[in-house]
Amino acid sequence: MMRHLISAADLTRDDAVLILDTAEEMARVADRPIKKLPTLRGRTVVNLFFEDSTRTRISFEAAEKRLSADVINFSAKGSSVSKGESLKDTAQTLEAMGVDAVVIRHGASGAPYRLATSGWIDAVVINAGDGTHQHPTQALLDAFTMRRRLVGRDAGLGQDLAGKRITIVGDVLHSRVARSNVDLLHTLGAEVTLVAPPTLVPVGVGTWPCEVSYDLDSTLPKSDAVMMLRVQRERMNAAFFPTEREYSRRYGLDGERMAKMPEHAVVMHPGPMVRGMEITAEVADSGRCTVVEQVANGVSIRMAVLYLLLGGNESAVSQTRTEESK
Amino acid sequence: MDAIQQSDAARPVLEGPDIARVLTRIAHEIVERAKGADDVVLLGIPTRGVFLARRLADKLQQITGRTIPVGSLDITMYRDDLRMRPARALARTEIPGDGIDGRLVVLVDDVLFSGRTIRAALDALGDLGRPRAVQLAVLVDRGHRELPIRADYVGKNLPTSLRETVKVQLAEEDGRDAVLLGVRATAPAGEQ
Numbered sequence: 001m002m003r004h005l006i007s008a009a010d011l012t013r014d015d016a017v018l019i020l021d022t023a024e025e026m027a028r029v030a031d032r033p034i035k036k037l038p039t040l041r042g043r044t045v046v047n048l049f050f051e052d053s054t055r056t057r058i059s060f061e062a063a064e065k066r067l068s069a070d071v072i073n074f075s076a077k078g079s080s081v082s083k084g085e086s087l088k089d090t091a092q093t094l095e096a097m098g099v100d101a102v103v104i105r106h107g108a109s110g111a112p113y114r115l116a117t118s119g120w121i122d123a124v125v126i127n128a129g130d131g132t133h134q135h136p137t138q139a140l141l142d143a144f145t146m147r148r149r150l151v152g153r154d155a156g157l158g159q160d161l162a163g164k165r166i167t168i169v170g171d172v173l174h175s176r177v178a179r180s181n182v183d184l185l186h187t188l189g190a191e192v193t194l195v196a197p198p199t200l201v202p203v204g205v206g207t208w209p210c211e212v213s214y215d216l217d218s219t220l221p222k223s224d225a226v227m228m229l230r231v232q233r234e235r236m237n238a239a240f241f242p243t244e245r246e247y248s249r250r251y252g253l254d255g256e257r258m259a260k261m262p263e264h265a266v267v268m269h270p271g272p273m274v275r276g277m278e279i280t281a282e283v284a285d286s287g288r289c290t291v292v293e294q295v296a297n298g299v300s301i302r303m304a305v306l307y308l309l310l311g312g313n314e315s316a317v318s319q320t321r322t323e324e325s326k
Numbered sequence: 327m328d329a330i331q332q333s334d335a336a337r338p339v340l341e342g343p344d345i346a347r348v349l350t351r352i353a354h355e356i357v358e359r360a361k362g363a364d365d366v367v368l369l370g371i372p373t374r375g376v377f378l379a380r381r382l383a384d385k386l387q388q389i390t391g392r393t394i395p396v397g398s399l400d401i402t403m404y405r406d407d408l409r410m411r412p413a414r415a416l417a418r419t420e421i422p423g424d425g426i427d428g429r430l431v432v433l434v435d436d437v438l439f440s441g442r443t444i445r446a447a448l449d450a451l452g453d454l455g456r457p458r459a460v461q462l463a464v465l466v467d468r469g470h471r472e473l474p475i476r477a478d479y480v481g482k483n484l485p486t487s488l489r490e491t492v493k494v495q496l497a498e499e500d501g502r503d504a505v506l507l508g509v510r511a512t513a514p515a516g517e518q
Binding site for chain 2: 018021022025026028032033034036037038039307308309310311312
């Protein structure tokens with residue numbers, strides 16, 4: 001394991017499978033009368049959220065609390081950041097407080113990488129989504145959900161997703177979820193196809209380890225899992241498609257389209273869903289849609305990541321912390 | 327206690343048939359002390375404790391004619407030395423369907439050494455329910471306790487020095503049954 005989790009592309013196959021296997025055991029804690037483990041007792045984790053988030057922040061917080069870490073929540077609104085404080089100063093403040101790990105979400109791509117490599121802070125850095133770059137824990141929980149559904153809970157232990165055909169549909173251009181998933185699913189041996197209007201396919205997609213298609217209907221029958229992405233209006237500064245109606249007619253998933261998928265195939269969505277846009281209520285509420293499952297799995301995956309990065313050696317976190325070096 | 331480098335001179339102190347006899351005796355002792363083993367739940371500590379627990383459950387079933395609930399208890403996340411090594415892969419915790427509340431839980435492990443594993447197991451049990459009583463069965467007790475813990479059922483008391491290693495091999499994992507006594511090639515890690 002490496003020290004930080006910045007990008008899904010940094011994970012080797014064995015690392016990723018270890019995280020998924022660990023998450024499988026963490027998931028069983030949720031079924032216990034006391035949903036708590038003493039593993040991270042005495043460790044302090046800061047959730048540093050410069051961008052709005054509901055499920056990711058709550059999911060991280062639940063995971064941290066289940067592992068008995070001390071949790072500090074920090075959101076940019078109502079903090080010194082709104083008064084103009086820089087990331088560096090915020091980081092140094094946290095460092096001075098003796099934080100062991102920072103879970104960071106930031107609107108700027110690369111902010112977690114900067115935080116991890118700048119030397120401002122000694123803590124473990126976990127990327128909870130940066131701009132349009134990466135969202136590695138989301139990719140891990142998606143892979144975990146796929147492995148559980150397509151391979152099996154116990155049968156999946158130690159296994160990757162070799163040969164599974166995954167289709168990712170929608171606003172790939174603005175999606176860090178899509179980037180992370182392409183990287184991780186490729187590492188795990190799956191075949192990924194991106195489906196989007198040409199205007200929402202990023203430049204340079206040719207170098208990604210995946211196929212690209214503009215036609216959803218022909219791709220659906222060849223998919224084991226279909227992941228629908230939200231159209232990210234807040235990141236759009238131009239007209240990428242004529243009307244919402246045209247978008248949802250060509251790239252939205254409705255009951256009729258779902259029927260073209262193989263029997264065993266599942267529908268996934270990282271949330272938040274916009275019903276009527278990329279997914280109809282009929283599909284969102286069907287038994288093949290794993291949205292709620294993905295949220296539950298998110299807690300298990302984040303527990304696994306926190307345990308593996310933070311649960312071990314003191315030295316894996318910091319050796320110089322006790323000496324006032326900065 | 328395992329996975330430590332051993333010199334070639336590892337010498338078996340228990341062989342397959344010995345282990346079978348020892349487990350039969352422990353099973354009888356459990357039935358005797360629990361007056362019929364009505365409410366016994368066996369929990370093995372991974373990896374080899376789980377196999378021993380299953381074997382004990384089979385023996386108990388032969389003696390009492392009833393199915394004895396058997397499960398596993400992973401203690402990795404309760405260890406007191408977690409932060410001294412890199413994070414370890416987790417093993418499975420499997421509690422039998424009826425739970426452990428009000429039952430007589432017998433923890434099963436291969437080697438009893440410092441007692442720290444058992445302390446961790448007791449902590450883990452506390453998060454899973456409230457047994458009527460907890461007892462401990464081990465295949466080998468090699469001494470050198472660092473905590474006030476003792477076993478209720480011992481397969482073999484094996485006085486050792488800290489320079490020696492005790493390695494349990496079971497057919498399920500290692501292809502054969504044996505308890506091996508060897509000499510540590512490197513400096514003892516148990517002395518902290």
